[in-house]
Amino acid sequence: MQKYPENAGFFEYVLLLLGRRKRIRVTGASMLPGLKDGDELFVDPYAYVATHPEEGDIVLAWHPREADLKIIKRVSMVLDNGCWLVGDNPAESTDSSQYGIFAFKRIVGKVTSRS
Amino acid sequence: MKNLIKNFFAVEEVSAHCDGPCGVYDPADARIKAEAVLSMTKKILAMAAPDPSDAAAVVAYNNTMSRYIAIKEDQAHGTKTDILVLWTDFFKPQHLEATPDLHDKIWKATKLCSACKTTVSLESAEALMAAVEDIHNIFWAAKGRDVAYYTAS
Numbered sequence: 001m002q003k004y005p006e007n008a009g010f011f012e013y014v015l016l017l018l019g020r021r022k023r024i025r026v027t028g029a030s031m032l033p034g035l036k037d038g039d040e041l042f043v044d045p046y047a048y049v050a051t052h053p054e055e056g057d058i059v060l061a062w063h064p065r066e067a068d069l070k071i072i073k074r075v076s077m078v079l080d081n082g083c084w085l086v087g088d089n090p091a092e093s094t095d096s097s098q099y100g101i102f103a104f105k106r107i108v109g110k111v112t113s114r115s
Numbered sequence: 116m117k118n119l120i121k122n123f124f125a126v127e128e129v130s131a132h133c134d135g136p137c138g139v140y141d142p143a144d145a146r147i148k149a150e151a152v153l154s155m156t157k158k159i160l161a162m163a164a165p166d167p168s169d170a171a172a173v174v175a176y177n178n179t180m181s182r183y184i185a186i187k188e189d190q191a192h193g194t195k196t197d198i199l200v201l202w203t204d205f206f207k208p209q210h211l212e213a214t215p216d217l218h219d220k221i222w223k224a225t226k227l228c229s230a231c232k233t234t235v236s237l238e239s240a241e242a243l244m245a246a247v248e249d250i251h252n253i254f255w256a257a258k259g260r261d262v263a264y265y266t267a268s
Contacts, residue, residue, distance in 0.1 A: 091203070
């Protein structure tokens with residue numbers, strides 16, 4: 001069973017004020033049914049500074065081919081050199097099935113809650 | 116209060132798109148092929164067998180008939196593939212709420228493709244065109260757009 005981010009509690013807003021959270025808005029359908037186009041989320045940009053992602057995490061990653069484009073995907077597998085990222089809606093997702101492994105340095109944040 | 120805090124900070128858009136051709140679907144693909152099936156079926160049925168003693172006419176007849184049959188089979192299979200791609204890749208569970216018999220419609224439409232492929236039946240070819248029109252209407256209704264159905268021929 002996939003886990004989806006829960007609504008942000010007050011502490012998440014405190015972290016936002018402290019610069020420990022960023023706001024993002026989802027565009028596109030690759031994370032359906034849990035995350036829809038237009039959903040707003042909080043992201044921890046420091047989540048993976050000291051640790052690696054875990055399987056099931058919803059993460060932000062730099063697109064492997066397009067500069068300045070961040071994508072949102074789910075960690076399917078954690079490997080030695082990076083993660084295998086997939087969309088929850090594989091019919092409308094371009095992910096590791098096309099691009100292969102995402103190096104850890106390309107994964108830039110963890111979704112923590114819905115804002 | 117939460118909104119006040121939130122709106123003080125910019126929101127960044129992140130992509131959950133795919134950048135392949137996925138997401139770009141159009142039942143027109145199936146319609147064009149189904150039209151070719153109907154056209155070939157009509158042409159096959161209109162062919163008059165030549166005098167068996169006229170060797171050149173027999174060769175020409177067989178050649179033309181073979182080409183019509185090859186195109187009909189190919190386009191019927193292509194129609195089936197296009198419909199199945201819409202079914203598996205475009206239509207989502209929520210579309211079944213608006214069209215509860217979608218699976219049955221797709222199944223019958225693809226069965227018609229098989230019938231058009233393996234037989235020479237004007238009735239099946241016309242029924243396939245009607246099924247494709249039905250899928251066109253369901254598809255564009257699912258996308259919330261009013262796109263008129265038309266045929267090229």
